[in-house]
Amino acid sequence: MNIYGNSISRLIEELNRLPGVGAKSAARIAFYIMQMDDERVKSLTDAIILAKTTIKHCEICQAITDISPCNICSNSKRDISTIMVVEDSRDMAAYEKTKEYKGLYHVLNGAISPMAGISPENLKIKELLARINGEVNEIILATNPNVEGEATAMYINKLLKDIVNVTRIAYGVPIGGDLEYVDHVTLARALEGRREIL
């Protein structure tokens, strides 16, 4: 039975299709939207349409952006000798938040996954190759530490190791966590990667 009425159910359904929005959150958000004032509703729908119509890939790093080259690629203060390779734009944003990295990025827009039918040709790998010149000293592979991310890192390493230095971000225990809750594979990797305290 349709408890809420058609237009409300339809909105809940639409929201429920978004990633990470379950049936309960969808209903909660729908009721919240219906109680927002008209101006805020317009602001929300406009933002959706604007973002959808203005986004593109940065012609250099392939990140999702609304200006190309993106803010990072066009920033003359960045260190052009280092390129960090990430799977998607959100990973780039995550590293930007650390404020520890001053180099450039390259966004693959995915990872190799035979299961999902994603092969190297579907990723922005040839765009990465095209960026490697005498000024680039190091390629840091920061793909996700999962099966797809590892496969992608291995593939790119094979491709580039003879022409440029290639590194992989460290595996280990996350800061602030409790060893008790860390999985055994990570614990083993953290042991294997141990370093002297300087």
Place this chain on the structure above:
Amino acid sequence: MNIYGNSISRLIEELNRLPGVGAKSAARIAFYIMQMDDERVKSLTDAIILAKTTIKHCEICQAITDISPCNICSNSKRDISTIMVVEDSRDMAAYEKTKEYKGLYHVLNGAISPMAGISPENLKIKELLARINGEVNEIILATNPNVEGEATAMYINKLLKDIVNVTRIAYGVPIGGDLEYVDHVTLARALEGRREIL
């Protein structure tokens, strides 16, 4: 620094203002929306606008609906001798999903909360009073089991107990849970409310 570009940041901000959508989910949803095809984006924004423009309160039970009287109030198969009083339309939907309740509802659209400045006059209590006639045998108070919900239930009980039977839904341990994780107040209430096994 603006990592993503203006239109993307604006969309993330708008989504972040929705209830239960944190900064990370907002970014995830924003990127998902930007990758949806145009038709689905239009379907989403249309659903928001349509729901916002068609919703109203049911003239009888005060639920949020797009037709008044709502589907439940206008359903001749419902038992009109019982009215369940809930705080909001989602609580009504939750009880409807149990398929155990055949009576009518009354939606207060809130709960008494001096902290939030919500007094009985701000709730649909006089609309509830107006519904009580010779045909109504029981008012079931199904407000939330928290401070505001309890205060509201006590207030309505005082108001109605001399003119109609008033009951409160049972307190106890939730089905499928593990006693170890149930808080001590609930455990005490479950003990207090114990019944013989029939």
